[in-house]
Amino acid sequence: MAIKVKNPIVEIDGDEMARILWNLIKGKLIMPFLDIDIEYYDLSIKHRDETEDKVTVDAANAIKKAGIGVKCATITPNAARVREYNLKKQWKSPNGTIRSILDGTVFRKPIIIKNIPPGIRKWKRPIIIGRHAYGDIYKNVELIVEEPGRAEIVFIPEGGGEKRVLKIHEFSGSGVLMGIHNTESSIRSFAKACINYALSEGVDLWFGAKDTISKQYHGFFRDIFADEIEKSGDKFKNRGINYRYLLIDDAVAQVLKSEGGMLWACMNYDGDVMSDMVATGFGSLGLMTSVLVSPDGKYEFEAAHGTIVRHYREYVKGNPTSTNSIASIFTWSGALAKRGELDNTPDVIKFARTLENAVIETVESGIMTKDLMLIAEPKIDKYALTEEFIDAVASKLENSIS
Numbered sequence: 001m002a003i004k005v006k007n008p009i010v011e012i013d014g015d016e017m018a019r020i021l022w023n024l025i026k027g028k029l030i031m032p033f034l035d036i037d038i039e040y041y042d043l044s045i046k047h048r049d050e051t052e053d054k055v056t057v058d059a060a061n062a063i064k065k066a067g068i069g070v071k072c073a074t075i076t077p078n079a080a081r082v083r084e085y086n087l088k089k090q091w092k093s094p095n096g097t098i099r100s101i102l103d104g105t106v107f108r109k110p111i112i113i114k115n116i117p118p119g120i121r122k123w124k125r126p127i128i129i130g131r132h133a134y135g136d137i138y139k140n141v142e143l144i145v146e147e148p149g150r151a152e153i154v155f156i157p158e159g160g161g162e163k164r165v166l167k168i169h170e171f172s173g174s175g176v177l178m179g180i181h182n183t184e185s186s187i188r189s190f191a192k193a194c195i196n197y198a199l200s201e202g203v204d205l206w207f208g209a210k211d212t213i214s215k216q217y218h219g220f221f222r223d224i225f226a227d228e229i230e231k232s233g234d235k236f237k238n239r240g241i242n243y244r245y246l247l248i249d250d251a252v253a254q255v256l257k258s259e260g261g262m263l264w265a266c267m268n269y270d271g272d273v274m275s276d277m278v279a280t281g282f283g284s285l286g287l288m289t290s291v292l293v294s295p296d297g298k299y300e301f302e303a304a305h306g307t308i309v310r311h312y313r314e315y316v317k318g319n320p321t322s323t324n325s326i327a328s329i330f331t332w333s334g335a336l337a338k339r340g341e342l343d344n345t346p347d348v349i350k351f352a353r354t355l356e357n358a359v360i361e362t363v364e365s366g367i368m369t370k371d372l373m374l375i376a377e378p379k380i381d382k383y384a385l386t387e388e389f390i391d392a393v394a395s396k397l398e399n400s401i402s
């Protein structure tokens, strides 16, 4: 008998090899087991083009309403993609659009499997990265100067108060300048999102910045974090977790030396760089999940990888592929577990965990795709094709459910 999912989940379909995986997963691991109301949005590049990207906005609003979404990887078009798919224009990144509508923070979390040891031997538990996704150098203004002159930072109060001016530098020759900013409300919702996520995962929260050098800018972030932690009262203590502020360079060293098991809140640039370091340190992009959490508790789950173009080109030629579907499967299980938690339906949570265990046991029994075979210990001598892996998970899942 199919398990009833009480409230709907928003499903966002995507592009290329990720879309092939997505349909196999949905057909073999989700729909046969669940009685579920799915609100489907097709964000394939052609459909975004046909709807002038309206479908992306509709999908984001649907997540706002339903509370839970799952998303397949999508193409963010560049000039070459515009030619390849004959697009009307270079549409914006769907993830960017959805993130700004939900005003969310992205958390990236690796999946840990016994016979896939991380590159960093000491890491035993996930290191979750929370990246502040607003401002700093990602919303900068820059200027190259080619002659001597004086550069200033100027603030003009809207209410007609006194202008504030600071000298940046007196140039004696050519050079370069940059202006960056952030807002208290954005930093505050980031800190709140990190605190909530650390509480829901039951892991310590670390935040690193360089407040010894940037006493005001980085100090502003540090103080807001401290303030929000203070406001959260006894919640951390009751959950048995801690908050730790570190200098960013110390944070890097401590994370590398640790066994993992923390949420590492990062300023925008640090998060951009460190999430790739952590993903690579754990082994494969196919094992990295990602969740967008809005300040009012809406969730969008996805895999951290893209549409896996190289594999798709082979697939289109009719060649066999061995593409890792694990992060995409965990996208569904993550969404279902959260749906079950919000709906108070333990059997849905149990199904999600059973699905995750089926995946992990399949890999631990030596059935895995090529990307994992290359790093597995003990070594295995044969890898599974894309569909073979999903079929192996499906049969384990059937066995554990019946």
Ligand code: NAP
Residues within 6 Å of the ligand: 072, 073, 074, 075, 076, 077, 095, 285, 286, 302, 303, 304, 305, 306, 307, 308, 309, 310, 311, 322, 323, 324, 325, 371
């Ligand atoms: P990608 O999809 O992340 O894949 C890059 C490479 O990583 C692959 O060629 C493959 O390496 C390996 N890889 C990634 N996921 C894998 C998996 N599940 N199983 C096995 N290997 C995996 O990046 P891309 O191929 O450069 O694709 C770029 C497209 O995806 C772009 O159009 C970009 O806009 C989009 N993108 C979307 C998202 C999103 O929607 N969240 C995120 C990133 C990129 P090998 O070739 O060595 O096997």
Ligand code: MG
Residues within 6 Å of the ligand: 272, 273, 276
């Ligand atoms: Mg990056």
